[in-house]
Amino acid sequence: MPAVLITGAGKGFGRAMLEEYLRRGWTAYPVVRDSRVAASLEGSGCRPIVADVVASDAEGLIAATLDACGDPLDLLVNNAGIIRKARGLAAAEPEDLESHFRVHCLGALRCTRAARPWLRRAERPLVVNVTSRFGSIGQTAAGGFRGIYAYNVAKAAQNMLTACLDQELRDERIRVVAVHPGRLRTTVGAADADTEPAVAARALADWVDRLDRDAPCACWDLMRGGVIEW
Numbered sequence: 001m002p003a004v005l006i007t008g009a010g011k012g013f014g015r016a017m018l019e020e021y022l023r024r025g026w027t028a029y030p031v032v033r034d035s036r037v038a039a040s041l042e043g044s045g046c047r048p049i050v051a052d053v054v055a056s057d058a059e060g061l062i063a064a065t066l067d068a069c070g071d072p073l074d075l076l077v078n079n080a081g082i083i084r085k086a087r088g089l090a091a092a093e094p095e096d097l098e099s100h101f102r103v104h105c106l107g108a109l110r111c112t113r114a115a116r117p118w119l120r121r122a123e124r125p126l127v128v129n130v131t132s133r134f135g136s137i138g139q140t141a142a143g144g145f146r147g148i149y150a151y152n153v154a155k156a157a158q159n160m161l162t163a164c165l166d167q168e169l170r171d172e173r174i175r176v177v178a179v180h181p182g183r184l185r186t187t188v189g190a191a192d193a194d195t196e197p198a199v200a201a202r203a204l205a206d207w208v209d210r211l212d213r214d215a216p217c218a219c220w221d222l223m224r225g226g227v228i229e230w
Protein backbone atom coordinates (compact mmCIF):
# COMPACT_ATOMS: atom_id res chain seq x y z
CA MET A 1 0.00 0.00 0.00
CA PRO A 2 1.26 3.52 -0.72
CA ALA A 3 1.75 5.75 2.31
CA VAL A 4 1.03 9.41 3.00
CA LEU A 5 1.95 11.71 5.87
CA ILE A 6 -0.32 14.75 6.29
CA THR A 7 0.32 17.58 8.76
CA GLY A 8 -2.59 19.51 10.24
CA ALA A 9 -4.80 16.47 9.74
CA GLY A 10 -7.16 17.06 12.67
CA LYS A 11 -9.56 19.33 10.83
CA GLY A 12 -10.22 21.24 7.62
CA PHE A 13 -8.42 20.29 4.42
CA GLY A 14 -5.93 18.05 6.23
CA ARG A 15 -8.71 15.99 7.78
CA ALA A 16 -10.48 15.72 4.44
CA MET A 17 -7.25 14.50 2.77
CA LEU A 18 -6.77 11.96 5.55
CA GLU A 19 -10.27 10.58 5.01
CA GLU A 20 -9.80 10.52 1.23
CA TYR A 21 -6.53 8.59 1.40
CA LEU A 22 -7.91 6.14 3.94
CA ARG A 23 -10.86 5.54 1.59
CA ARG A 24 -8.33 4.82 -1.18
CA GLY A 25 -6.61 2.23 1.00
CA TRP A 26 -3.40 4.14 1.64
CA THR A 27 -1.40 3.86 4.85
CA ALA A 28 -1.85 7.25 6.48
CA TYR A 29 0.20 9.11 9.09
CA PRO A 30 -1.81 12.13 10.27
CA VAL A 31 0.17 14.69 12.27
CA VAL A 32 -2.03 16.40 14.86
CA ARG A 33 -1.28 18.63 17.82
CA ASP A 34 -3.86 17.33 20.24
CA SER A 35 -3.50 13.85 21.73
CA ARG A 36 -7.30 13.61 22.11
CA VAL A 37 -7.68 14.13 18.38
CA ALA A 38 -5.03 11.46 17.81
CA ALA A 39 -6.93 9.05 20.08
CA SER A 40 -10.16 9.70 18.18
CA LEU A 41 -8.40 8.78 14.92
CA GLU A 42 -6.99 5.46 16.18
CA GLY A 43 -10.00 3.40 15.07
CA SER A 44 -9.86 4.65 11.49
CA GLY A 45 -6.83 2.54 10.62
CA CYS A 46 -4.28 5.36 10.47
CA ARG A 47 -1.12 5.89 12.51
CA PRO A 48 -1.44 9.28 14.21
CA ILE A 49 1.61 11.28 15.25
CA VAL A 50 1.15 13.89 17.96
CA ALA A 51 3.45 16.78 17.12
CA ASP A 52 3.47 20.52 16.81
CA VAL A 53 5.35 21.36 13.62
CA VAL A 54 6.88 24.46 15.17
CA ALA A 55 8.40 22.51 18.06
CA SER A 56 11.95 21.27 17.82
CA ASP A 57 10.97 17.71 18.76
CA ALA A 58 8.59 17.36 15.77
CA GLU A 59 11.33 16.02 13.53
CA GLY A 60 12.24 13.26 15.99
CA LEU A 61 8.61 12.32 16.67
CA ILE A 62 7.82 11.96 12.96
CA ALA A 63 11.04 10.07 12.22
CA ALA A 64 10.44 7.68 15.14
CA THR A 65 6.99 6.68 13.87
CA LEU A 66 8.15 6.27 10.27
CA ASP A 67 11.13 4.27 11.48
CA ALA A 68 8.95 1.98 13.59
CA CYS A 69 6.70 1.26 10.59
CA GLY A 70 9.60 1.01 8.15
CA ASP A 71 7.54 1.45 4.96
CA PRO A 72 8.52 3.82 2.14
CA LEU A 73 6.67 7.14 2.18
CA ASP A 74 5.11 8.03 -1.19
CA LEU A 75 3.61 11.38 -0.29
CA LEU A 76 4.22 14.10 2.31
CA VAL A 77 1.63 16.87 2.49
CA ASN A 78 2.85 19.90 4.43
CA ASN A 79 -0.61 21.26 5.14
CA ALA A 80 -0.55 22.64 8.72
CA GLY A 81 -1.42 26.30 8.67
CA ILE A 82 -2.68 29.27 10.65
CA ILE A 83 -4.04 32.68 9.80
CA ARG A 84 -4.69 35.82 11.79
CA LYS A 85 -6.91 37.89 9.59
CA ALA A 86 -5.47 41.30 10.41
CA ARG A 87 -5.18 43.55 7.38
CA GLY A 88 -2.79 46.39 6.73
CA LEU A 89 0.56 47.61 8.01
CA ALA A 90 -0.75 49.02 11.28
CA ALA A 91 -2.16 45.61 12.24
CA ALA A 92 0.90 43.68 11.04
CA GLU A 93 2.43 42.65 14.34
CA PRO A 94 6.02 41.38 13.98
CA GLU A 95 5.12 38.51 16.34
CA ASP A 96 2.41 37.42 13.90
CA LEU A 97 4.85 37.41 10.99
CA GLU A 98 7.18 35.30 13.11
CA SER A 99 4.49 32.80 14.21
CA HIS A 100 3.16 32.40 10.66
CA PHE A 101 6.69 31.89 9.31
CA ARG A 102 7.31 29.25 11.96
CA VAL A 103 4.27 27.20 10.96
CA HIS A 104 4.15 27.60 7.18
CA CYS A 105 7.87 27.64 6.43
CA LEU A 106 9.87 26.17 9.31
CA GLY A 107 7.20 23.52 9.93
CA ALA A 108 7.37 22.37 6.32
CA LEU A 109 11.18 22.36 6.45
CA ARG A 110 11.22 20.28 9.63
CA CYS A 111 8.67 17.72 8.39
CA THR A 112 10.40 17.35 5.02
CA ARG A 113 13.72 16.73 6.70
CA ALA A 114 12.12 14.17 9.01
CA ALA A 115 10.42 12.32 6.15
CA ARG A 116 13.31 12.42 3.67
CA PRO A 117 14.84 8.97 4.38
CA TRP A 118 11.45 7.28 3.90
CA LEU A 119 10.58 9.35 0.82
CA ARG A 120 13.86 8.21 -0.75
CA ARG A 121 12.67 4.61 -0.54
CA ALA A 122 9.46 5.22 -2.53
CA GLU A 123 9.16 4.78 -6.29
CA ARG A 124 7.63 8.18 -7.15
CA PRO A 125 8.02 10.25 -3.98
CA LEU A 126 6.33 13.62 -3.81
CA VAL A 127 6.16 16.47 -1.31
CA VAL A 128 3.14 18.78 -1.64
CA ASN A 129 3.44 22.07 0.20
CA VAL A 130 -0.05 23.48 0.61
CA THR A 131 0.35 27.13 -0.25
CA SER A 132 -2.07 29.93 -1.09
CA ARG A 133 -2.84 32.31 -3.91
CA PHE A 134 -2.04 34.98 -1.28
CA GLY A 135 1.63 33.91 -1.35
CA SER A 136 2.05 35.03 -4.96
CA ILE A 137 4.43 37.99 -5.11
CA GLY A 138 3.54 38.53 -8.77
CA GLN A 139 -0.22 38.73 -8.16
CA THR A 140 0.21 40.86 -5.03
CA ALA A 141 2.50 43.32 -6.85
CA ALA A 142 -0.07 43.52 -9.66
CA GLY A 143 -2.73 44.60 -7.16
CA GLY A 144 -4.44 41.24 -6.78
CA PHE A 145 -4.44 41.08 -2.98
CA ARG A 146 -4.35 43.58 -0.13
CA GLY A 147 -2.15 42.36 2.64
CA ILE A 148 -2.71 40.08 5.52
CA TYR A 149 1.02 40.57 5.94
CA ALA A 150 1.80 37.65 8.24
CA TYR A 151 0.00 35.03 6.13
CA ASN A 152 1.03 36.33 2.72
CA VAL A 153 4.69 36.76 3.66
CA ALA A 154 4.81 33.30 5.27
CA LYS A 155 3.26 31.66 2.19
CA ALA A 156 5.71 33.47 -0.11
CA ALA A 157 8.56 32.18 2.07
CA GLN A 158 7.07 28.69 1.92
CA ASN A 159 7.03 28.97 -1.88
CA MET A 160 10.75 29.76 -1.93
CA LEU A 161 11.32 26.83 0.41
CA THR A 162 9.44 24.65 -2.10
CA ALA A 163 11.75 25.70 -4.94
CA CYS A 164 14.88 25.23 -2.82
CA LEU A 165 13.79 21.77 -1.67
CA ASP A 166 12.84 20.69 -5.17
CA GLN A 167 16.21 21.73 -6.59
CA GLU A 168 18.07 19.70 -3.99
CA LEU A 169 15.84 16.67 -3.55
CA ARG A 170 15.18 15.99 -7.25
CA ASP A 171 18.68 14.44 -7.27
CA GLU A 172 17.15 11.80 -4.97
CA ARG A 173 14.05 11.51 -7.25
CA ILE A 174 11.93 13.33 -4.64
CA ARG A 175 9.87 16.10 -6.27
CA VAL A 176 8.55 19.05 -4.26
CA VAL A 177 5.67 21.22 -5.49
CA ALA A 178 3.35 23.91 -4.15
CA VAL A 179 -0.43 23.56 -4.44
CA HIS A 180 -3.05 26.24 -3.85
CA PRO A 181 -6.06 24.12 -2.80
CA GLY A 182 -8.77 26.58 -3.79
CA ARG A 183 -11.07 28.68 -1.62
CA LEU A 184 -12.08 26.19 1.03
CA ARG A 185 -14.79 26.42 3.65
CA THR A 186 -12.52 26.05 6.71
CA THR A 187 -11.33 28.27 9.54
CA VAL A 188 -8.46 29.55 7.36
CA GLY A 189 -10.85 30.09 4.43
CA ALA A 190 -11.51 33.58 3.09
CA ALA A 191 -14.92 35.26 2.86
CA ASP A 192 -15.22 34.12 -0.77
CA ALA A 193 -14.70 30.42 0.12
CA ASP A 194 -16.80 28.25 -2.19
CA THR A 195 -15.41 24.71 -1.99
CA GLU A 196 -15.94 21.93 0.56
CA PRO A 197 -12.63 20.49 1.82
CA ALA A 198 -13.74 16.97 0.81
CA VAL A 199 -14.12 18.07 -2.82
CA ALA A 200 -10.62 19.57 -2.83
CA ALA A 201 -9.20 16.48 -1.10
CA ARG A 202 -10.58 14.23 -3.85
CA ALA A 203 -9.18 16.60 -6.47
CA LEU A 204 -5.78 16.58 -4.79
CA ALA A 205 -5.55 12.80 -4.62
CA ASP A 206 -6.50 12.53 -8.32
CA TRP A 207 -4.03 15.27 -9.21
CA VAL A 208 -1.19 13.58 -7.30
CA ASP A 209 -1.91 10.36 -9.23
CA ARG A 210 -1.71 12.17 -12.56
CA LEU A 211 1.20 14.53 -11.89
CA ASP A 212 4.08 14.03 -14.31
CA ARG A 213 7.07 13.71 -12.00
CA ASP A 214 9.20 15.48 -14.66
CA ALA A 215 6.94 18.56 -14.58
CA PRO A 216 8.62 21.83 -13.57
CA CYS A 217 8.49 22.90 -9.94
CA ALA A 218 5.50 25.22 -9.83
CA CYS A 219 2.66 26.57 -7.74
CA TRP A 220 -0.31 24.58 -9.01
CA ASP A 221 -3.89 25.79 -8.81
CA LEU A 222 -5.75 22.66 -7.73
CA MET A 223 -9.36 23.59 -8.43
CA ARG A 224 -8.91 25.86 -11.46
CA GLY A 225 -6.06 23.98 -13.10
CA GLY A 226 -2.80 25.43 -14.39
CA VAL A 227 -0.25 27.28 -12.33
CA ILE A 228 -0.22 30.44 -10.24
CA GLU A 229 2.62 32.89 -10.73
CA TRP A 230 5.10 32.61 -7.84
Ligand SMILES: NC(=O)c1ccc[n+]([C@@H]2O[C@H](COP(=O)([O-])OP(=O)(O)OC[C@H]3O[C@@H](n4cnc5c(N)ncnc54)[C@H](OP(=O)(O)O)[C@@H]3O)[C@@H](O)[C@H]2O)c1
Nearest residue numbers: 008011012013052053079080081132183184186187188189
Ligand atom coordinates in the same frame (compact mmCIF):
# COMPACT_ATOMS: atom_id res chain seq x y z
N1 LIG B 1 -9.09 27.34 3.45
C1 LIG B 1 -8.62 27.92 2.36
O1 LIG B 1 -9.37 28.54 1.57
C2 LIG B 1 -7.15 27.85 2.04
C3 LIG B 1 -6.70 28.49 0.87
C4 LIG B 1 -5.36 28.42 0.54
C5 LIG B 1 -4.50 27.71 1.36
N2 LIG B 1 -4.95 27.11 2.49
C6 LIG B 1 -4.00 26.36 3.29
O2 LIG B 1 -4.51 25.07 3.52
C7 LIG B 1 -3.90 24.54 4.71
C8 LIG B 1 -4.98 23.92 5.58
O3 LIG B 1 -5.80 24.96 6.08
P1 LIG B 1 -7.36 24.76 6.36
O4 LIG B 1 -8.04 25.70 5.46
O5 LIG B 1 -7.73 23.34 6.37
O6 LIG B 1 -7.44 25.39 7.84
P2 LIG B 1 -7.83 24.74 9.25
O7 LIG B 1 -9.14 24.06 9.16
O8 LIG B 1 -7.66 25.83 10.25
O9 LIG B 1 -6.73 23.62 9.48
C9 LIG B 1 -5.39 23.94 9.79
C10 LIG B 1 -4.75 22.73 10.43
O10 LIG B 1 -3.38 23.03 10.70
C11 LIG B 1 -3.09 22.60 12.02
N3 LIG B 1 -1.98 23.32 12.60
C12 LIG B 1 -1.86 24.66 12.78
N4 LIG B 1 -0.70 24.94 13.38
C13 LIG B 1 -0.07 23.76 13.59
C14 LIG B 1 1.15 23.40 14.19
N5 LIG B 1 1.97 24.30 14.71
N6 LIG B 1 1.48 22.08 14.23
C15 LIG B 1 0.67 21.14 13.73
N7 LIG B 1 -0.52 21.42 13.17
C16 LIG B 1 -0.88 22.72 13.10
C17 LIG B 1 -4.38 22.83 12.78
O11 LIG B 1 -4.33 22.07 13.97
P3 LIG B 1 -5.36 22.29 15.20
O12 LIG B 1 -6.58 21.51 14.79
O13 LIG B 1 -4.64 21.73 16.36
O14 LIG B 1 -5.62 23.76 15.29
C18 LIG B 1 -5.40 22.36 11.78
O15 LIG B 1 -5.56 20.96 11.83
C19 LIG B 1 -3.15 25.69 5.36
O16 LIG B 1 -1.77 25.61 5.05
C20 LIG B 1 -3.75 26.92 4.69
O17 LIG B 1 -2.86 28.02 4.69
C21 LIG B 1 -6.25 27.15 2.83
